[in-house]
Amino acid sequence: MTFWPREHFKKFFLQRRSFQKRVSKAFSNFYSSIDSCQTFASFCSEVHGREVPQFNLVNKEQWETFLCEADKIFFNEGDYLLDLGCGLGYLTEEISARYNIQGFGMDFSTTAVELANRRSSLIFEERDVQNLKDKFCDRQFKLITSFDGLYGSNWKETLKALLSVLSPGGKIMIFQSTVLKNRDDKIPLLEDFEMVTSKAWDFTESERAFYEHSKGVLEKMKRQFEKEGSHKAFSIKEKECDKGLFWHQKGLAKRNFVTFERKLIG
Numbered sequence: 001m002t003f004w005p006r007e008h009f010k011k012f013f014l015q016r017r018s019f020q021k022r023v024s025k026a027f028s029n030f031y032s033s034i035d036s037c038q039t040f041a042s043f044c045s046e047v048h049g050r051e052v053p054q055f056n057l058v059n060k061e062q063w064e065t066f067l068c069e070a071d072k073i074f075f076n077e078g079d080y081l082l083d084l085g086c087g088l089g090y091l092t093e094e095i096s097a098r099y100n101i102q103g104f105g106m107d108f109s110t111t112a113v114e115l116a117n118r119r120s121s122l123i124f125e126e127r128d129v130q131n132l133k134d135k136f137c138d139r140q141f142k143l144i145t146s147f148d149g150l151y152g153s154n155w156k157e158t159l160k161a162l163l164s165v166l167s168p169g170g171k172i173m174i175f176q177s178t179v180l181k182n183r184d185d186k187i188p189l190l191e192d193f194e195m196v197t198s199k200a201w202d203f204t205e206s207e208r209a210f211y212e213h214s215k216g217v218l219e220k221m222k223r224q225f226e227k228e229g230s231h232k233a234f235s236i237k238e239k240e241c242d243k244g245l246f247w248h249q250k251g252l253a254k255r256n257f258v259t260f261e262r263k264l265i266g
């Protein structure tokens with residue numbers, strides 16, 4: 001066990017709190033600006049290839065890969081889904097309905113959780129995924145997902161906590177984009193972990209194409225966004241694309257889909 005002097009612990013805790021506050025506020029801003037925005041719904045349908053409002057980088061190819069892997073899980077009645085960084089929870093609802101399992105969503109954006117709970121009959125909780133440890137003693141999940149919903153997590157700690165609540169035969173399935181410091185750096189999500197077998201897909205090129213396509217669609221819909229008074233949503237998405245393409249040009253962007261299963265002993 002690592003021993004942290006009191007002042008280090010306090011500093012880490014305060015930094016984490018300020019990170020969480022800043023990021024969750026930014027997301028809440030975004031969600032307020034797209035709530036019931038028709039143009040954003042049309043934008044999603046063009047870039048994700050499906051009529052589901054979402055705020056991630058999952059295109060049709062990535063979504064189909066996800067479904068192909070999730071379809072292999074043997075679900076029973078009474079199984080649970082946990083969606084980490086669920087945002088407005090549309091994907092949580094869709095997956096929960098597809099496999100007929102009870103869905104839970106977790107997000108540190110107050111607005112996301114409020115809007116999701118207002119719309120859906122599933123349960124959405126405001127919580128930082130970083131603080132998962134010991135929170136679920138009473139529940140096990142057959143499927144744990146995250147669609148670009150894990151920011152600033154200590155990945156090793158988070159994975160350990162998730163494994164402790166994964167039902168036998170269950171899977172953890174994560175989409176994540178990373179900006180590397182150096183081209184040859186190893187992505188934390190792709191490290192070898194004891195106790196798990198993992199499978200990984202590299203969607204870096206697919207992400208670059210997604211940004212390019214999104215930029216074109218945004219340009220085409222700019223007037224429509226403005227007409228609906230949703231300039232803020234437009235500008236957040238535009239900045240996201242520019243930033244993303246910048247890191248791709250530098251060769252430092254990586255996108256992965258990774259699944260984890262508990263390692264069978266013996």
Ligand SMILES: C[S@@+](CC[C@H](N)C(=O)[O-])C[C@H]1O[C@@H](n2cnc3c(N)ncnc32)[C@H](O)[C@@H]1O
Nearest residue numbers: 054055056085086087107108128129147149151
């Ligand atoms: C890019 S959005 C994706 C939302 C949703 N998964 C979707 O596909 O539409 C990222 C979401 O993850 C949430 N998030 C990021 N890091 C988180 C963390 N450590 N704990 C809880 N929520 C987090 C943000 O508040 C945001 O709503």
